[in-house]
Amino acid sequence: MNIGDVAQKAGLPPKTIRYYEDIGLIAPLRDTNGYRVFRDSDLHKLAFLGRARALGFTIEDCRTLLALYEDDTRASADVKELAQAHLAKIEDKIAQLESMRGTLFDLVKSCAGDNRPDCPILSDLATGQH
Amino acid sequence: MNIGDVAQKAGLPPKTIRYYEDIGLIAPLRDTNGYRVFRDSDLHKLAFLGRARALGFTIEDCRTLLALYEDDTRASADVKELAQAHLAKIEDKIAQLESMRGTLFDLVKSCAGDNRPDCPILSDLATGQH
DNA sequence: CCTTGACCCTCCAGCGACTGGAAGCCCTAT
C-alpha cells in the first residue's frame, strides 16, 4: 500500500502519517523508488493511533500505549493507570471550561447587545467585579 | 512601576508582559536605563488582558476587546457578538471533551487493572469495537 | 514516444501563547 491508500483507510492525512514516521511511531518499508510501502501491520498501528488521538491521548501517551499493545506480557494495570491519568486531565479541562462557560454565559446574558456603548462584559473585564 | 511590580499586581509573569508588548497589546514607556516604565493605565490593561485570557479569549479577541473597551462609541452588540461566538466555541470544546470522557470512563471501568495482560482499553483502540 | 495529471518525495516555515535559558547591563546594600 502507498501512503494515499493507508491515509484513506486509517482516516489520517498523509502529512500526519509521514510525521508519525518522523517521530518513530511507525516504520513503513520503502520501495526502490523511495515510496513508503505500508504493511497491514502499519495500517493497523495507524488506526490504533488515530483512535487513541481521538480520545485525546498525547503523542507520548500513544507511544506508550502502542508499546504496551505490542508487549503481550504487559499488566492491564499499566494501561488502566495511563488511561485514568488521562481521564483525570480531561475532567480537569472540562471543569475549567465549565467555569469559563458559566461566567461567559452570565456576562452574555447581562449584555443588552444593542447599539449603546454600555456593556457589562467590558466592565467586568475592566474591574473584575460583576 | 517596573515590570516586577506590575507582574505582581496584574498576576502575570514578566515574560508574558514583555510578550504582550512585543505583539503590540500594551506600550509601556521606557526609562533612560532601558527599563520599562508602567503607568496605571498599563497595569489596568494588563489586568483586563489577564481576565479576558482567563475566560479563554484568544489574543486576537483580546486585542479586539481592548479596542472596543477604549472606544466609547462602541455598540455593546459588537462585544456581545464576540463573547457569544467565544461561548459557542467553548461549548463545542466541552462537548468534545465530554464525549472523550464518556468513552474513556467506560473503558477504564471495564479494565480489570491487574497484572494480567487482557485489556479492553487496548482491544478497543486496536479494533474500534467496544 | 510524449504529455498530462495524480501521485509521491524531502525540507523548511508557521501556527498560539507563551516559556526557558544565555549573555549581559543596572541598581542597591554592605
Next chain:
DNA sequence: ATAGGGCTTCCAGTCGCTGGAGGGTCAAGG
C-alpha cells in the same frame, strides 16, 4: 569592590501537525 537581585535582548523550544516549494515517479491517453 562585590554580591545579589532585577532588568534587558535574543534565540530556541513547546505540541501536533499543516502549508508550501521544488522536484521525482507512474499510469493512461493521444
